[in-house]
Amino acid sequence: MAEPGKKTDRRIVRSKSALRQALLELMGRKSFTSISITEIVELANYNRGTFYTHYETKEALLDEILSDLIGDLLRSFRAPYEKTEVFRIDELHARSVMLFDHIYRHASLYKMLFESDVLPSVREKMFVALKKISMDEFEYQDNGIDRELQSAYSINALLGLVFHWIESGFKHSPAYMQEQLVKLVNWRPTTIKTVKKQP
The missing domain is CATH 1.10.10 (Arc Repressor Mutant, subunit A)
Known part of the structure; x- marks a missing residue:
């Protein structure tokens, strides 16, 4: 019993x-x-x-749903570095990036949230949570770049990629997105050719 x-x-x-x-x-x-x-x-x-x-309110119910979702998002974000003391970005393997797997696993929920009137709140909660992790859990060598600006820049870039993928209706597979993210992170061009349009 x-x-x-x-x-x-x-x-x-x-x-x-x-x-x-x-x-x-x-x-x-x-x-x-x-x-x-x-x-x-x-x-x-x-x-x-x-x-x-x-x-107490329907907002509290929604907050609980979002808190659970973002908790899982943060676990997936930590996956590539949680078991190491030094995170070698140049040795990052696409298969260790779990973020896109998380998003795809909850694809219907993210799609619904992105089509709803709570989207600004969802975006803000995701940004704040990931920025806090970036600020709290990463220590960069002094490179003259403002620490908070660096964190805001990198998290906005990552979320921009994620949001574009969701809004495209998951046009590419999670594996493809993981590979592309690793390439983008390690892409360090010194010159870019400009294209001149004919008048």
């Missing part, structure tokens, strides 16, 4: 999961701002009391 605590825990997990799925399903149909808590609980087949047991 299961312990009472474990039974309750399973109930909590089940109700929270149903509420999350209901919110995401509704967000696939309409804007987040127009969704009511009543709609969420009716679709999840629970009552408002159950909702307020777990969340």
Whole structure:
């Protein structure tokens, strides 16, 4: 026979999961701002009391979904360097880059978020979380470049690539994106030929 605590825990997990799925399903149909808590609980087949047991607002429910998603994003970002003291960027292997695997694994969720009215918040949360890791976990040799500007530049470049991939409808495979990222990171041109257009 299961312990009472474990039974309750399973109930909590089940109700929270149903509420999350209901919110995401509704967000696939309409804007987040127009969704009511009543709609969420009716679709999840629970009552408002159950909702307020777990969340104060629908924003708190969305925040929990995004926190879990971004937590997994950060784990994938750390994958190439988490077991080493010195991260050799010039020896980075495409297969060790897990970021695109994470995005692709949650492709339907990212696609829905990118088509929703919460997109600015999602972008900001992703940027802030990755920039914090970059600032906290990387130590560069002094190169005269402002540390925060360097972090902002590199994270914006990475997310620009990720966002373009999502917005393209995942035109390329995760493996292709991993290979391209490694090439971009190690690309150090000293000259670029300009193309002159004929008048």
